[in-house]
């Protein structure tokens with residue numbers, strides 16, 4: 001198949017492009033390289049697959065349109081280019097909207113007008129469900145749990161966009177759904193929380209597993225938001241890459257797939273549990289201090305993957321222990337190389 005991956009030298013993009021090229025697909029990569037650290041990913045993809053990203057800002061409809069006009073039609077577009085930080089969205093809500101909401105609309109419009117057979121898959125967020133303050137939460141010694149949702153949250157959860165990032169990701173999700181309903185396109189929107197794996201360049205406000213692991217390995221004291229009992233289900237980026245391939249086959253005209261996607265109830269972890277795992281592996285304590293919670297932070301988010309699994313047959317494979325062990329090995333190699 002012929003693919004376009006926007007945001008293709010980002011963390012998820014690099015894993016996806018690597019996977020697609022290994023499977024023999026023809027892949028075009030687009031990225032504006034605005035994310036710090038992605039030069040290393042671009043170098044990896046150039047060395048391994050000879051891929052060079054086209055430097056385009058998806059918020060610039062004219063530039064995107066003229067780039068796409070020069071391309072043969074794509075069978076599938078994985079639209080991963082995005083403004084990824086809630087805090088950055090609070091600082092600059094206009095730019096956040098332009099990249100996440102308008103950028104998605106720019107892609108959809110091009111497909112509607114010029115290649116309506118192309119599958120468009122976009123990346124949304126668990127943030128479109130708000131802070132989940134109506135969900136009953138129980139505090140246990142190392143984690144919060146949501147006992148009324150033992151299989152995780154499905155898409156019946158009410159939407160409640162919180163923060164500019166939640167709004168822009170929610171808008172993009174709704175446009176992806178509506179372009180399938182109104183124009184008969186083939187679209188999917190993945191509502192995800194925590195993806196982790198290789199090629200991630202974390203910041204304190206995005207990529208919590210990689211960020212906390214790197215700080216702990218470096219022996220730096222860690223300042224937490226909250227008490228560390230927040231729980232997420234971890235989805236390994238290689239599992240997500242396999243899902244895109246399945247979605248490109250499974251998505252039907254006029255029937256949008258707007259689905260929660262995550263590691264599911266078998267792959268959950270709290271921050272305190274990550275620290276306990278690291279202390280066991282590193283053989284020394286992780287130094288941290290608790291602090292005030294972040295605004296709108298969900299105490300628990302775990303995806304019930306039932307909808308996406310039913311539509312595609314996909315299930316995650318990488319266990320939390322396997323994924324964390326690989327990250328820790330890579331972090332050890334990186335610090336030994338310095």
Ligand SMILES: NC(=O)c1ccc[n+]([C@@H]2O[C@H](COP(=O)([O-])OP(=O)(O)OC[C@H]3O[C@@H](n4cnc5c(N)ncnc54)[C@H](O)[C@@H]3O)[C@@H](O)[C@H]2O)c1
Nearest residue numbers: 007009010011012032033034035057058081082123194195
């Ligand atoms: N990583 C996660 O846990 C997670 C969770 C939910 C949603 N998502 C979404 O998945 C997508 C990919 O996330 P990621 O973790 O790989 O982030 P990332 O920051 O590593 O990758 C995003 C890429 O998009 C590029 N980009 C940003 N703005 C752009 C623009 N205007 N035009 C073109 N390229 C642009 C960046 O340079 C970067 O390479 C994002 O849309 C993100 O919001 C990620």
